[in-house]
Amino acid sequence: MFSAARHPAMISGRRGGKTVASCVKAFLYAHEHPGALICLTVNTYPAIRDIIVKTWYSLFGAGLGKMWDYKVADATITFPNGSNILLRASEDPDKLRGLTLAAFGMDEAAISNQHEAFQVLQATLSQVGYPHQGWVTTTPKGIRSWIYQRWVKNQLKDGAELDPEEYVLMQAHTRDNTYLTAEYMASLEASYGDTKWAQQELEGEFVAFEGQAFPEFDENVHVKSPPVGMKFKREVAGFDWGNVRPSAIIECQQDQTGRVWVTREWYKRRADLGEILNAMGDFPNRVYCDPTAKEEREFLQRSGVGARKARSNDFALRVSLVGRRLALVAGEPGLYISPDCPNLIEEIGSLTYAKQRGQDILNDKWEPGSDDHAFDALAYALMELDAGARGRPLPTIKLQWGH
Ligand SMILES: Nc1ncnc2c1ncn2[C@@H]1O[C@H](COP(=O)(O)OP(=O)(O)O)[C@@H](O)[C@H]1O
Ligand SMILES: [Mg+2]
Structure with missing residues (x-):
């Protein structure tokens, strides 16, 4: 002071x-x-x-x-x-x-x-x-x-x-x-x-999060708005229903080269279905939803939203789709996230695999207390955009954790 x-x-x-x-x-x-x-x-x-x-x-x-x-x-x-x-x-x-x-x-x-x-x-x-x-x-x-x-x-x-x-x-x-x-x-x-x-x-310590899901994620590289006037060939949204945790809607636009730009997010704790429906009005009508949230999806469909069930709910697939998009090919990632999506940026930078006391890192669940809804919404949208999830062979799943 x-x-x-x-x-x-x-x-x-x-x-x-x-x-x-x-x-x-x-x-x-x-x-x-x-x-x-x-x-x-x-x-x-x-x-x-x-x-x-x-x-x-x-x-x-x-x-x-x-x-x-x-x-x-x-x-x-x-x-x-x-x-x-x-x-x-x-x-x-x-x-x-x-x-x-x-x-x-x-x-x-x-x-x-x-x-x-x-x-x-x-x-x-x-x-x-x-x-x-x-x-x-x-x-x-x-x-x-x-x-x-x-x-x-x-x-x-x-x-x-x-x-x-x-x-x-x-x-x-x-x-x-x-x-x-x-x-x-x-x-x-x-x-x-x-x-x-x-x-x-609580301790206020800088912690190296061993088991970080996306060590390759770098805000200096991946956080970027699309150039003004960029033409997109597809746009889809992903939705994850959160109940007391945050609900998230993510907008993905795919450019002519296949790269994905996450252009918008909507993120709210304890959101009710009315609020979600309202928010959906600003997003692409084609929305890929949490496969487990059947009632919520049907409500959105009855209300005129093009809500569809995401292809899979597989944890490793979700991680792999996002990880592959973040990876750099010839110095450029396959996915950019707009600075207008602070919650997605926060989640991707901090998602960490759970660790059993004194044992190995588990690679099928997140550290307790992690928010992953914006991440899930993104993964549901990517399942639709990425060839692997559309009937062609699935991407090789390579989980990675730092350190
Ligand atoms: N010097 C102080 N005098 C009076 N109250 C304090 C003092 N320092 C902290 N507090 C109390 O502690 C609580 C947390 O402080 P705060 O500054 O909001 O924490 P932080 O910003 O670190 O989360 C507040 O309720 C505040 O009233
Ligand atoms: Mg404070």
Whole structure:
């Protein structure tokens, strides 16, 4: 909180006090540097209200109207000394360009791919007369994320060295937050159990996920929008019904060379059938559905959606279809995912095979707690697009796990 380094990072488990620390840091900065323009980000617009504004009011609510004000329409916290704190969503990095900031703080910086937003914000640190600072607060994510690269390895992906005095890392465990009750901690620990997820989500550690399903997935390579005006020869959607877990709809478009572009996703926890039907209106009418969700498929069919049963529900086939598409041939993958699909990107980057205690990696199920619905929806669509699944010989199934 008090680090004066140019880019401090506070990495901790869930509820480790990161959002609180970031808000307090911004408050102190605004207070101590009259006229400063500061920007606090979180990944999405709804999260601004749910995470930052909520925390801000809980910490400083008593000072409202005296020490600060909140201009809802501008999503800006104002101070009588002329300092302002803009609350923005990093999912829209273009809206951050053109600012002239003294400081910024990115909360939940490891969710989806916010590297571009970080770079954009870095370039905006140019308000004259202020000690420039840009901090991040987040739970860690694997050892291939840009956060790990910058703050643990002090390197960029191309190997360029970063100054360790600028990139200062502070790590904390969830239980270090003395404001959490013992009951709450116990329930968290019970729900994560003795898993790698516990190390990441509670201990705040950067974990190498042994058994990662798609080690070849690289956001720098596979995340890309199709060129404007690109002509497609086929489009299909995949749908996986989630009940209390997220339901997912994925749109795949196939270009003239056979490459697949995932152009859109819809992803929602506890979605009901009405909401799903509504969402389907924006997707290709030909939708390949979770073969086990018969009732849901029939409901969609009765409602006019071209819902069909996906060809197979075989776990290894799903993994293999996606893995083969991600593989590079002559430097290019067979599948690109638009940055508009953060949940699919997140799932593919983190899906990990389950491991039995002290035993081998199982290759027929995911680590408990993994979300795989966007992945499944993609696999159902690929079963239709990929020759192997349409009656020709199935692809050779080669499961791979790193390390
Ligand atoms: N310094 C603090 N003072 C008061 N409450 C705190 C403090 N640090 C953390 N908390 C409480 O701990 C909880 C988790 O903090 P939060 O910043 O939301 O965690 P994170 O962002 O790491 O998930 C919140 O309910 C918050 O009120
Ligand atoms: Mg938080």
